[in-house]
Amino acid sequence: METKTKKAPLNKEVQKKLTQEAMEKQRTSEAKASGMSQEKEISFDERIQKFERLKGLATQRERLTQTLTELTKFNYNQDGSSSFLIRDAHHLEFKTTNSNLIKLVTSHLQSTLEKRKVEIEQQIVQFEL
DSSP: OOOOOOOOOOOHHHHHHHHHHHHHHHHHHHHHHHHHSSOOOOOHHHHHHHHHHHHHHHHHHHHHHHHHHHHHHHHHOOOOOOOOEOOOTTOEEEEOOOOHHHHHHHHHHHHHHHHHHHHHHHHHHHHOO
């Protein structure tokens, strides 16, 4: 026994609806593509402000690099006769000549500065004018 099934022709309304959906999807994707290629226009003053922020980040990075260089020189040139001095705004002081404590403080300071330098460099790389 052979069973035959007839394929019903697509209803014209269904065809019309499918065509409309396909066209809407195409328009949406074209709009997204053209919207991404056009940059949001910013004013002259906003552009200058962003440039100044970028310049500030570059200055911070430069100062950090300088401080790290000086700290590295200090670490390599210690001969055991170093002293460490901290003075606050009221002229209260903490001073030590303990080389182990000095090494601990300088290594922690160096690691903190290196992390901050990496953060600033990432901000510079991701910066958009």
